[in-house]
Amino acid sequence: MVHxxxxxxxxxxxxxxxxxxEKTDPGHMLATIGGRGLNSRRLYxxxxxxxxxxxxxxxLLIGVGPLTGSLLSTSAYMTISGKSPLTGILGDSxxxxxxxxxxxxxxxxQLIFTGRSDTLSYVYIHDDHVExxxxxxxxxxxxxxxxxxxxxxxxxxxxxxxxxxPAGENLVRYAIVACNNSRVCGRTGMGCLFGSKSLxxxxxxxxxxxxxxxxxxxxxxxxxxxxxxxxxPEFHDRHELGSxxxxxxxxxxxxxxxxxxxxxxxxxVDQISGQALARKYKTKxxxxxxxxxxxxxxxxxxxxxxxxxxxxxxxSFSSRIGSQDLEFALKMNQYLNRMGLDSLSCGETIGWAMExxxxxxxxxxxxxxxxxxxxxxxxxxxxxxxxxxxxxxxxEFSMGTRYLADKMGKGSQKYALxxxxxxxxxxxxxxxxxxxxxxxxxxxxxxxxxAEPFFELTNRFEEAEKRFGxxxxxxxxxxxxxxxxxxxxxxxxxxxxxxxxCKNVGLSMDxxxxxxxxxxxxxxxGLKFTADxxxxxxxxxxxxxxxxxIDFGITAEADTLPHRFxxxxxxxxxxxxxxxxxxxxxxxxxxxKGWDRNGVPLKP
Amino acid sequence: xxxxxxxxxxxxRRCETHCSFYHSGKTGxxxxxxxxxxxxxxxxxxxxxxxxxxxxxxTKCPQKAISITDRGSIEVSPTLCDLxxxxxxxxxxxxxxxxxxxxxxxxxxxxxxxxxxxxxxxxISFEPDVKQSVSLEGFRQKTKKMSPAKKRHxxxxxxxxxxxxxxxxxxxxx
Numbered sequence: 001m002v003h004x005x006x007x008x009x010x011x012x013x014x015x016x017x018x019x020x021x022e023k024t025d026p027g028h029m030l031a032t033i034g035g036r037g038l039n040s041r042r043l044y045x046x047x048x049x050x051x052x053x054x055x056x057x058x059x060l061l062i063g064v065g066p067l068t069g070s071l072l073s074t075s076a077y078m079t080i081s082g083k084s085p086l087t088g089i090l091g092d093s094x095x096x097x098x099x100x101x102x103x104x105x106x107x108x109x110q111l112i113f114t115g116r117s118d119t120l121s122y123v124y125i126h127d128d129h130v131e132x133x134x135x136x137x138x139x140x141x142x143x144x145x146x147x148x149x150x151x152x153x154x155x156x157x158x159x160x161x162x163x164x165x166p167a168g169e170n171l172v173r174y175a176i177v178a179c180n181n182s183r184v185c186g187r188t189g190m191g192c193l194f195g196s197k198s199l200x201x202x203x204x205x206x207x208x209x210x211x212x213x214x215x216x217x218x219x220x221x222x223x224x225x226x227x228x229x230x231x232x233p234e235f236h237d238r239h240e241l242g243s244x245x246x247x248x249x250x251x252x253x254x255x256x257x258x259x260x261x262x263x264x265x266x267x268x269v270d271q272i273s274g275q276a277l278a279r280k281y282k283t284k285x286x287x288x289x290x291x292x293x294x295x296x297x298x299x300x301x302x303x304x305x306x307x308x309x310x311x312x313x314x315x316s317f318s319s320r321i322g323s324q325d326l327e328f329a330l331k332m333n334q335y336l337n338r339m340g341l342d343s344l345s346c347g348e349t350i351g352w353a354m355e356x357x358x359x360x361x362x363x364x365x366x367x368x369x370x371x372x373x374x375x376x377x378x379x380x381x382x383x384x385x386x387x388x389x390x391x392x393x394x395x396e397f398s399m400g401t402r403y404l405a406d407k408m409g410k411g412s413q414k415y416a417l418x419x420x421x422x423x424x425x426x427x428x429x430x431x432x433x434x435x436x437x438x439x440x441x442x443x444x445x446x447x448x449x450x451a452e453p454f455f456e457l458t459n460r461f462e463e464a465e466k467r468f469g470x471x472x473x474x475x476x477x478x479x480x481x482x483x484x485x486x487x488x489x490x491x492x493x494x495x496x497x498x499x500x501x502c503k504n505v506g507l508s509m510d511x512x513x514x515x516x517x518x519x520x521x522x523x524x525x526g527l528k529f530t531a532d533x534x535x536x537x538x539x540x541x542x543x544x545x546x547x548x549x550i551d552f553g554i555t556a557e558a559d560t561l562p563h564r565f566x567x568x569x570x571x572x573x574x575x576x577x578x579x580x581x582x583x584x585x586x587x588x589x590x591x592x593k594g595w596d597r598n599g600v601p602l603k604p
Numbered sequence: 605x606x607x608x609x610x611x612x613x614x615x616x617r618r619c620e621t622h623c624s625f626y627h628s629g630k631t632g633x634x635x636x637x638x639x640x641x642x643x644x645x646x647x648x649x650x651x652x653x654x655x656x657x658x659x660x661x662x663t664k665c666p667q668k669a670i671s672i673t674d675r676g677s678i679e680v681s682p683t684l685c686d687l688x689x690x691x692x693x694x695x696x697x698x699x700x701x702x703x704x705x706x707x708x709x710x711x712x713x714x715x716x717x718x719x720x721x722x723x724x725x726x727x728i729s730f731e732p733d734v735k736q737s738v739s740l741e742g743f744r745q746k747t748k749k750m751s752p753a754k755k756r757h758x759x760x761x762x763x764x765x766x767x768x769x770x771x772x773x774x775x776x777x778x
Contacts, residue, residue: 181644209632283771287616292724294614298647
């Protein structure tokens, strides 16, 4: 028997109701590892490239890795993949919480959903019992209600549920899937994919255990990793503030998105900072499965209580759209999680509209009378409601910024900040060049998590020279050595995704390297993982993802950044006068990858 | 006994994971002897574990398989136990449950509880000198006929009430 892995792949065809349970093939796992790697390979092998993302033929995959749910700290993640309804290219999104480990304890490595159910349904998996159940009574219910109702109906408070809200049912292209109410697969519209299959939720109960090939050896390795985490210089801040520490940190670097990336610093930063949130509203720490940082927070305000928010949501609903109101951002965090909307993409549509109005391209008559002025909380609440319900202008907003700007035209496309259709995250790449390169080349669009090169912010110049051949790789404003850095962290990011570790830990804190990763995989599974083999598999997955995206129509031209980041220098703050020389950086990256000048991987 | 501070618990289930690993070399909530009850909608996370209650209801085992050790923890004799399930019914908080034909209950890991070591939040502490001090008599009526999982849920709800009162007072003032 293979240790670590759940041992089975589950196929559920929602059209025919056919359910198939296959044994996991160890050889295949050695080649893909698990999690995102396993999902990507499945798409590469089985997805018809030309399918409409919303058609029944699209695949919906939920993958976990060999060490999910094990003693490995932060092994909490799972990845949902498919062809993205938002971007039309590779789509995937990961979340922590407790859903991933539960899949493993139920004995699975991957859940594959195909087809489309005639009526709204949910799939209930209790170890080897799998059932498609009617969810008509859950139609229109938000994610919190859905979770509560399913638990009540199954008479079990401990089932883990990944569900969509009204936004997913109404096919908002950037709808989310949430588990444990607040752990969210946010990007690339995986909630919309659920909705297109009339799948309201996946419910899992696993009573099995995760076994290990060499438990004692594995425990020693975990202790080593735990020590690296506890000794990390950022440990304390991450524990207290989680990712919200970035509001002040990025403001200090002059790269906090303010008024839709028109400025890099906010004079009101102390009102919206993670510190302010912790001081005024945090009631306690929250953690994902087996975490020793516990970076999430529970908060209570006068209006709402919930878990979170992460930095991206906090910034998307404060400085990025010109709002100084922390309580409003906290309210929106809970509302978006309930209704099932990605805060980043949703925030970008709003920021785009506000800038277009400021620039005089559109006025309120173009937006059903809504006044898109900076920080107008009334408008924000109105438009978010309309997006969720698909009403009026909300219908256009629900298609994503790229579609919206193309449709409304008048040159507004220039202010739609996306790459390959995925909206830019809350970090201004002009002051963090490696991040700029990451947004440009990431296989799911403008996203940091594909390679989060946090390294460039850590001032580790000696280490930069050693790893990437130049001290400048650790200088955030330099473009030198960044292609090498990104190529490295892209593999590191994929490794943490395959092992289903938290990327804040494995990647941003740089505690997971390929040697330790291979040692853990070997001790966990008993398969012959080595650092070389692992790297080979990671490189292959990245190349395959690229080939798949080329099939979806991506060319080298798409590997770039919005005009703002390449041609409009910031006029103030510590990242003043900076732009990203993206063209050259991308070419260097291709070279290091062994791709040709058009970004096509050469045959192996 | 193990003393739980509900204020500090983040609900990460590290205690469960390390508990089941220590006892079986595998991980999973089913095999843990401490079980975290999570009530997400209320922000409550509460590890339920044997309190070594004054009443020690579980010792009314019909096979007399359950006894109390010098440490105050519960000991189940594998030779006497016939898996009748009476202990699950007797315990008011669901701290003993049969899994894989073994009644799972906290044994304090022979004096150095792994959950205490694993918890980075400091939510669990081991007080070797405190034994049989908590009374569950009042609570017992509320969970009669419930499954162990339901009992834990009810117990967490009750424990969380005080916590939530504090939150409301401190944070909604302004």
